Amino acid sequence: MSDYVLELSGIRKIYRGGIEALKGIDLRVPRGCVYGLLGPNGAGKSTMVKILTTLIRRSGGNGTMLGKPIGDRKTLQQVGLLPEHTQFPPYLTGRQVIEFAAGLQNVPSALTKERADMLLKKVSMTESQHRKIKTYSKGMKQRIGVAQALVSNPKIIFLDEPTDGVDPAGRREFRSLVRELRDEGRTIFINTHILSELEPIVDRVAIMTNGQILGEGKLDELRTEKTGYVIGFEGQLSAESRSNFLDGGLEVEGGSVRLPSTNALDAQPVIDRIRKEGLVVTDLSLKSQSLEDLFIGLVGGTSSPPPL
Ligand SMILES: Nc1ncnc2c1ncn2[C@@H]1O[C@H](COP(=O)(O)OP(=O)(O)OP(=O)(O)O)[C@@H](O)[C@H]1O
Numbered sequence: 001m002s003d004y005v006l007e008l009s010g011i012r013k014i015y016r017g018g019i020e021a022l023k024g025i026d027l028r029v030p031r032g033c034v035y036g037l038l039g040p041n042g043a044g045k046s047t048m049v050k051i052l053t054t055l056i057r058r059s060g061g062n063g064t065m066l067g068k069p070i071g072d073r074k075t076l077q078q079v080g081l082l083p084e085h086t087q088f089p090p091y092l093t094g095r096q097v098i099e100f101a102a103g104l105q106n107v108p109s110a111l112t113k114e115r116a117d118m119l120l121k122k123v124s125m126t127e128s129q130h131r132k133i134k135t136y137s138k139g140m141k142q143r144i145g146v147a148q149a150l151v152s153n154p155k156i157i158f159l160d161e162p163t164d165g166v167d168p169a170g171r172r173e174f175r176s177l178v179r180e181l182r183d184e185g186r187t188i189f190i191n192t193h194i195l196s197e198l199e200p201i202v203d204r205v206a207i208m209t210n211g212q213i214l215g216e217g218k219l220d221e222l223r224t225e226k227t228g229y230v231i232g233f234e235g236q237l238s239a240e241s242r243s244n245f246l247d248g249g250l251e252v253e254g255g256s257v258r259l260p261s262t263n264a265l266d267a268q269p270v271i272d273r274i275r276k277e278g279l280v281v282t283d284l285s286l287k288s289q290s291l292e293d294l295f296i297g298l299v300g301g302t303s304s305p306p307p308l
């Protein structure tokens with residue numbers, strides 16, 4: 001059995017009208033990980049997931065999912081999908097949406113009730129299961145969306161922008177659900193452009209723009225760059241110190257100063273100056289490049305991708 005649940009080579013998509021949405025994607029997704037596909041609007045993320053779940057056809061390239069060629073119908077029964085902008089019929093209850101999905105995925109009817117109970121509990125929707133979708137908040141609809149994606153007990157789950165419009169508490173719950181799914185041995189493939197969403201849970205990421213992958217790997221491998229020391233303090237910095245720091249190439253933001261240096265010695269005169277003003281230094285830490293910095297560095301503000 002391969003260690004990879006997905007192995008793609010040269011996947012291309014040209015939509016009618018000539019838009020080249022995917023320009024030859026090579027990707028390998030290890031079994032049992034949370035995999036993030038990150039990219040700005042129009043990068044090709046949804047196109048990718050639609051090809052893998054056979055909602056649309058690819059124009060070129062090859063690949064396997066769970067060891068079988070993409071599109072293999074039997075394999076699709078082991079795949080869960082929460083599509084982007086999903087709209088469920090407003091007159092169905094949450095439970096009915098899950099049972100309907102069970103029917104579509106050929107879940108044996110003897111198993112459906114038990115499976116629906118289990119999933120409703122998993123996404124904390126047991127209490128609201130008999131209410132109609134039209135009475136749900138966005139967060140509740142998304143939870144039902146995730147539950148219906150799990151109805152076939154899938155080995156791989158594609159979630160396309162799963163926390164779109166969900167509040168911070170709902171996003172935190174979502175992250176713990178994703179961890180739980182991974183601990184059950186499933187692979188979770190998440191499309192998003194909200195980087196902070198992914199950072200705490202993702203094992204590997206691919207950064208995509210313009211139909212191409214610009215970088216791929218474990219977060220730690222991608223973020224090898226240590227960007228410098230950050231000094232946190234309490235109180236208000238004087239205008240004089242502030243401009244002195246800015247002139248010296250430091251970044252000053254609210255209660256912190258960021259140095260473009262990874263040498264702790266360089267931080268000492270800055271700490272001295274902050275303390276001389278009677279302010280309390282509360283934190284000194286060496287920061288790694290954030291996922292956001294990495295993303296902006298790779299994708300930039302331009303349409304032509306920078307070299308890796
Ligand atoms: N049905 C379609 N017909 C023609 N072009 C399309 C179609 N669907 C998507 N595209 C184009 O393909 C490109 C990739 O779109 P896609 O929806 O895959 O991007 P995305 O990364 O999911 O973006 P978003 O973050 O906005 O969801 C875009 O240029 C888009 O305009």
Ligand SMILES: [Mg+2]
Nearest residue numbers: 045046047084
């Ligand atoms: Mg999309």
